[in-house]
Amino acid sequence: xxxxxxxxxxxxxxxxxxxxxxxxxxxxxxxxxxxxxxxxxxxxxxxxxxxxxxxxxxxxxxxxxxxxxxxxxxxxxxxxxxxxxxxxxxxxxxxxxxxxxxxxxxxxxxxxxxx
Amino acid sequence: xxxxxxxxxxxxxxxxxxxxxxxxxxxxxxxxxxxxxxxxxxxxxxxxxxxxxxxxxxxxxxxxxxxxxxxxxxxxxxxxxxxxxxxxxxxxxxxxxxxxxxxxxxxxxxxxxx
Numbered sequence: 595x596x597x598x599x600x601x602x603x604x605x606x607x608x609x610x611x612x613x614x615x616x617x618x619x620x621x622x623x624x625x626x627x628x629x630x631x632x633x634x635x636x637x638x639x640x641x642x643x644x645x646x647x648x649x650x651x652x653x654x655x656x657x658x659x660x661x662x663x664x665x666x667x668x669x670x671x672x673x674x675x676x677x678x679x680x681x682x683x684x685x686x687x688x689x690x691x692x693x694x695x696x697x698x699x700x701x702x703x704x705x706x707x708x709x
Numbered sequence: 710x711x712x713x714x715x716x717x718x719x720x721x722x723x724x725x726x727x728x729x730x731x732x733x734x735x736x737x738x739x740x741x742x743x744x745x746x747x748x749x750x751x752x753x754x755x756x757x758x759x760x761x762x763x764x765x766x767x768x769x770x771x772x773x774x775x776x777x778x779x780x781x782x783x784x785x786x787x788x789x790x791x792x793x794x795x796x797x798x799x800x801x802x803x804x805x806x807x808x809x810x811x812x813x814x815x816x817x818x819x820x821x822x823x
Contacts, residue, residue, distance in 0.1 A: 600751075626809055637799055637814040638752070645809040684751055688810075694759055695740050695803045695810045696767065699751035 596621045596689045600700035607675045607707055615670040615703045617685030627668040628686040628697065629659055638684060644668060655679070675707045712736045713815035715800050721821045728787040730818050732800030734780075740803035741783040742767075742812065743775060745796040752799065758783055790822045 597620045607613045619625055626645055630638040642653025649661040659670045668685060682704050686697040712735040722728050732741060740759055744752040744767075754767030756775040764775050772794060776784045787794055800815040 598751075603749075628811070630814075637816045638801075640811055640813060643809065643811060645807075647808075686812075694757055694765065695812070696742070696754055696757060697812055698768075699744075699753070701749055701751040 596625075596687050596692065596698045598685050598687045598698055598700040600683075600685055600703045602703050603701075604704045604706060607705070609677050609707050609709050610674050613670075613672050613675045613679070613705065613707070615683050615685075615705060617668045617670065617700060618666050619668060619685070619687040620666060621687060621689040623689045623691040625668075626688040626690060627659070627661060628688075629653065629657070629668075629670050630684045630686065630699075631655075632682040632684065632702075634681075641670070641683075675705075677707050677709055680705055680707045713800060713802060713813065715798075715815040715818050717818060718816065719819045721823060722790050723823055724791060725789050728790050728820065728822075730785045730798055730800075730820070732783045732785070732815060734783075734802050736802070736804075737780055738802040738804055739780075740810075741777065742801040742803070743773075743783065743785045744799045744801065745769065745794075746799060746817075747796050755785065755798075787820075790820075792822050794820065795822045796820060 628643045629641040644661045652658045685700040742757040743755040753769045758764045758777045798818045801812045803810045
């Protein structure tokens with residue numbers, strides 16, 4: 595079984611400040627972890643993924659995420675937020691034993707960046 | 710959108726009527742998925758396909774059926790629509806990139822059941 599939790603429905607941050615969007619996961623095997631972003635009235639866009647290797651993963655638009663196995667977390671971060679980063683962010687997980695490549699998504703976190 | 714189109718993009722239908730949503734991809738991907746998106750629930754998997762005529766159920770498959778008669782098309786059917794099926798429906802494909810598979814999503818279909 596695989597599951598994801600995004601504990602914050604909304605994160606508010608001022609433009610120029612660092613941002614963190616939290617994600618924790620549960621899998622029976624090893625995790626593949628993903629972050630997606632959704633802008634209004636659009637589909638989901640891939641941001642970054644963790645498969646193996648370095649725990650710090652860099653992705654699109656200056657975002658990065660840190661895989662922490664002991665805390666079963668995969669928090670999304672950006673050093674300096676932009677107003678244009680305001681969107682809905684989804685964390686997703688896939689167990690490496692999942693033959694159908696099926697993802698389980700968290701409930702989403704709305705990021706609001708204020709000028 | 711990784712060559713994924715969905716049709717229709719918007720639909721309003723009445724309770725009890727059948728509805729079919731279409732997902733079309735142009736890049737010969739083996740894996741295709743149907744999700745629904747509802748506030749507070751993120752995306753939930755309805756059905757997926759791992760090849761022509763090969764499909765399986767996801768987390769929320771009750772009331773839905775799918776068909777895949779050719780690689781490029783994955784159809785989602787609501788046999789008798791209910792108000793609880795009002796949602797935004799996303800199709801996705803899975804593509805091997807770098808060290809692992811990534812899913813890419815279509816633009817979505819907004820379905821309202823009145």
